[in-house]
Amino acid sequence: MSKRGIVAAPLAGLPLGLGLHLAGANEAANLAWMAATLPVLAKLAIDIVVSLRRGEFGLDLAAALSMSAALVVGESLAAAIVALMYAGGQHLEAFAEGRAQRDMTALLARRPLRAMRFDPDGLREIPAESVVPSDRLLIRQGDITPVDGVVVKGIAQLDMSALTGESLPVRREVGAEVASGAVNLGEAFELVASHAAEDSVYAGIVRLVEAAQRSKAPMSRLADRYALGFLAVTLALAGLAWLLSGEAVRAVAVLVIATPCPLLLAVPVALVAGMSRAARHGVLIKGAQVIEGLAAIRGIVLDKTGTLTEGRLRLAGIVLADPPVCDEGALLQLAASLDQASPHVAARALVDGANDRGLALAVPDAVRETAGEGISGRVGAHHVVLGGWNFVASRIALPELAGQTPVPDGAPVVVVAIDGRFAGRIVLSDRLRDGAVDVLGELRALGVERVVLATGDQRKIAAAMAAGLPFDAVLADQSAADKVAIVEAERRHGPVLMVGDGVNDAPALAAADIGAALGTHGSAASAETADMVLLIDRLDRLPLAVKVAQRAREVALQSVVAGIGLSLLGMVMAALGWLSPVQGALLQEAIDVAVVLNALRALSD
Template identity: 60%
Template sequence: MTRNTLSPLPLALLGFALAGLTGGGVLWLSGQPGQAGLVWTAGVLPVLLALGVEILRSLRRGEVGLDIVAALSMTAALIFGETLAAAVVALMYSGGTFLESFAQSRAQRAMTQLLSRVPRRATRRQGTLLEEIALAEVRPDDLLLIRQGDVAPVDGTLAAGVAVLDQSALTGESLPVRLARGQAVMSGATNLGEAFEMVATRTAEDSTYAGIVRLVEQAQASKAPMVRLADRWSLVFLAVTLALAGGAWALTGDPIRAVAVLVVATPCPLILAVPVALVGGLSRAARFGVLIKGAQPLEAMAGAKRLILDKTGTLTDGRPQILSVAAQDGFGPEEVLALAAALDQASRHPVAQALVAAATAGGLALPIPEAVAEVPGEGVRGSVAGRPVVVGGLGFVAVQTGSAVAAPAAAPPGAALVAVAVAGRLAGVIVLADGLRAGVPDLLAALRARGIGRITLATGDRRTVAETVAQGVGLDAICADLSPQDKARLVQEERSGGPVIMVGDGVNDAPALAAADVGVAMGARGAAASAEAADVVLLVDRLDGLLSGIEIAQGARRIALQSVMAGIGLSVLGMIAAAFGYLTPVQGAVLQEGIDVAVILNALRALRISPSRAPEPKRG
């Protein structure tokens, strides 16, 4: 689905207004004022017509905006023959509308990447034959073959043997899970081990992954659009404008003074300054690796009061990291790691890859293993530099060595334990866990200084794991064992205390990201679903980007407010001068152009906002 695409209408209206003003100017300079007036009028009418349609739509929604002042000024100018002033106002208004439309188009939502991850076909076993069928043809009780690297197309149960699945996109847990016969397989999980067979329990439409897609769509559809910042003062400004224009006409009997007041009052500084400042903030944020998908989420980000953080890949790094190596029987920690990593070079298991990465980063030599045999989900056997080595789970290594292997006493809840045996003797146990990102406590304190009053951890993990990871971080609440629906419900509950930012990186976070006032996705390694559902994507894999984004959003919003207030003040002074006859309609339009230039130049300062803790800007 696609929303908020850039409409061709604003560009067309800008073209009409510019062509009318330019063409009429050429005719006027060539001594044809009558024809010039007709051309100016022709350039104004399309803008006025579109403006009238928009005003009617707004009134039906119960909204009164500043567009009414622009419509009154153009209409009055045309009625009383001030066609040049009307043309200038039309150009100012259509230019502001185009800028605003451009800002909104950046908020486009596309689910193409999420949907493309769903398999289009499945492999079904019929007796001794395998057949490729369309996903829609899968029915409960069908026997499906899931090859290594395949994504489970529907929910089902494991028919036989074991399966090693990456469910991180669904549960947020970075460590793979090992399933035995009869256990449930969720659609959307990726097969990391050998091929296995599963019995379908649901159709594709009723399966877990499709349900998450529907939740995202529903949450996006229910999010109310934000009213333009400038319109919040529309009724007061409209009342002041009508009072000054009507008073000038009534006291002097000169309708041209009322026209001049309306022309000066045309709220182009308000219409222009806000989108320019906010689009400037969008551009500035992008240079620091923070992709904000529109002016509306940027403004919402600036006013957020509550923050909800996913755990895996957000508060934590999202990859297994070595916490300790409990070496035994005369082996040293580095030797244990080197032997395990050398053998694990032959494995694609995420824990094996984490061991290899840690050993390589530590400068350890890793010889090529020989005679390698892997038992999916259990462990690896082989030879390293002529020595027989076994690496795997505690139970697997215990069977290979013929003696029990105990977990280290210091292993935290939820940690992955990898035992290493050499020549039939236990060499040690490596403890891995998904570690907290560096600098998280300081970052959360900085976010509180920026107005975030409550910070909550939301995770699908067990409470003991969540509490261990978040110890001393400075959270206000920890919510564990949450399903995607639970996370979305938590967002709705937190919104009672103010606008909510939700940060996550997996498919399981997508409904909550879409339901939040501002959804923020860790896009560097996060799931496509979360990136598409989110309003903000952190292109740099650092949570610091959230602070940078908030600082830029608040700076852009502050500059927009300054521009609005300055524009209102200058416009009111110009309206008073016009009411006393010191400005003609054309002079008022030129003055308003000058005010436009001033507020736009001020709004462009958003392009120079510098966040306090951001990484170096991206070049180019």
């Protein structure tokens, strides 16, 4: 029987018994109240047996004792009220969880199921899971992109709100990447799949959501762990009241008020509400336990490229040789033309820079590339060499730089040689993310005591990028294993949050107390390993997530303290004979409703 289903018996039996009681049929009324209680008690007993077999000792036992004791001493009305209280609480919890998870379950409802594929004999509709890389798809108006891919024909006007939370449509032209799960708002366009459906962004997000919905919060387990102590206090107070007064009904009243629904309901409702609020702002948190961990973070380790920075190199400037071989436009045109043949991130920066300046690029010939070092080839009548200083120096004699115009310290540089002569240097930059300084300041204000930058970049580059930022340490030339060691070392100061986006960040994300990945452009490995994923490619989601977590935990604790405090006060009053079992049950009902409604405040901004 479901949480919603068990409420039917007390909901029907309680008013029926009251009607019979008012009509003077007291025995029939008692039978109606017993009939209202027994199904709930039976379901509760089954749940307790199942929990005990798993080695879990839960607070549900107190509710079972209160109903059983009330029936034994003839307080069937009190037993029925407790049954309605418990069953109604379970129903309310299911309702509250459903409301809190609506932002995340919307992702599941939008799961793309079908795709229109170009086959040799024309268009054919196929299941989305049948799409494989290199398939050419037609994305019609209103369709959800079934897989990640690249626009090859037409212009895509996309609603990315389910993925990123951004309300405004996004435009993607030919050559641009499109993530699965986006809705086509404009005319039909054609997409070439780059991933299978199960490996695409949206499928990964769905897996994270499903994992989040299966989670159980540590605070809930903590409540269960201390259930034996709470039950011992309850039984001691009930036994003392019975012993001193000689009235068993006082002990029953104590048991009735001791039903610990504030712990059973308020904690999961508040934490799931926090998860939903975070999802509404583009932060996917994998489980309720992450909310608690995030609220207690005291240290943060940040990756640089793609996390602190945009992770995309841009053309920052051109420094010509002295004396010059050609002007800036000619140098960039030749370099970018050759770099069209290279997949390197610096090559993309040069091509984009040339396109931005409206330069016409030629098709290169006789291209030879040494991965990670440089490239050479012919562009029209010219022989061009691009790359790092050592790569170019191995092919031509380079001048001493002492007499040349300097470039910014630590900036990435592409050296250019044309027809065997040093022609100049193209300076690139990886821009700091907008608002990075403010983000670090906000994190400090939220209780983060240490912020560390850990990057695989060279020391000069890392130092130049971190200049003026409030880091406690800047650690360069770090491997994936080094980052794990940094996380372990920082843990001595308190719980650590690791933020990264690359495959090499995945081990550190797993090692940290909480791992956060940038999911929009980050690797699948980092997103799957992390405890939370920033679906909006903005660093300001980080302090927002911490703030949401702290509020959810604060609301949960408020609900628990207030609820248990009021319950203890009611137990004392019942022990003194000031509350009957029926009055105690009604009081506990009011307490339960109040704490669950308070827990739902975690949904609000």
